[in-house]
Amino acid sequence: DQQVKQNSPSLSVQEGRISILNCDYTNSMFDYFLWYKKYPAEGPTFLISISSIKDKNEDGRFTVFLNKSAKHLSLHIVPSQPGDSAVYFCAASEPNSGYALNFGKGTSLLVTP
Amino acid sequence: DAGVIQSPRHEVTEMGQEVTLRCKPISGHNSLFWYRQTMMRGLELLIYFNNNVPIDDSGMPEDRFSAKMPNASFSTLKIQPSEPRDSAVYFCASSYGTRDGYTFGSGTRLTVV
Numbered sequence: 001d002q003q004v005k006q007n008s009p010s011l012s013v014q015e016g017r018i019s020i021l022n023c024d025y026t027n028s029m030f031d032y033f034l035w036y037k038k039y040p041a042e043g044p045t046f047l048i049s050i051s052s053i054k055d056k057n058e059d060g061r062f063t064v065f066l067n068k069s070a071k072h073l074s075l076h077i078v079p080s081q082p083g084d085s086a087v088y089f090c091a092a093s094e095p096n097s098g099y100a101l102n103f104g105k106g107t108s109l110l111v112t113p
Numbered sequence: 114d115a116g117v118i119q120s121p122r123h124e125v126t127e128m129g130q131e132v133t134l135r136c137k138p139i140s141g142h143n144s145l146f147w148y149r150q151t152m153m154r155g156l157e158l159l160i161y162f163n164n165n166v167p168i169d170d171s172g173m174p175e176d177r178f179s180a181k182m183p184n185a186s187f188s189t190l191k192i193q194p195s196e197p198r199d200s201a202v203y204f205c206a207s208s209y210g211t212r213d214g215y216t217f218g219s220g221t222r223l224t225v226v
Contacts, residue, residue, distance in 0.1 A: 041220075099211070100161050101212070
């Protein structure tokens, strides 16, 4: 049973524009959310995170928004660059879970020149 | 540090054979995780260890799967006997105790024919 859902398998955006990747979750016990980025033939790498006590976290071109009432989070990339083309995974964890993460299936982002 | 090291990178085996995947976590990390990535299910947690002790193996699909961590610098995931539906990319990750601290290996692509 998928507790973290990324309903868009793929997204294509022009260079310089905003990329918005969405994620929904069903488990109200989740208190920490993360985004990972994955290039082909490599493992996922940590990108940005947000605690449930916040509704926004920003790191350079990357901003994550959390809407707890809707159980929804999104990752904004502004401006998008061709090097951002990768698969993005949304992940979430519960407190006292030993840092185990629940991942979504991923969204493949393609940024075209 | 060389990061999380997984071997082999690719494994092709015949149905019914035993397969052993290996992982060397980052020195100093005290949590180790095995994940499996498939198109259907995305990234799913199989098992994780804390201080070399298995904490949660509820994600291990069947008794054919087993994992060990005999010391802080080595872990194995074994499948015996292997089946075609086990074909996937298997990732090992380690962490030093924060949810942002996950470092993934490059994965082992397993194909069972």
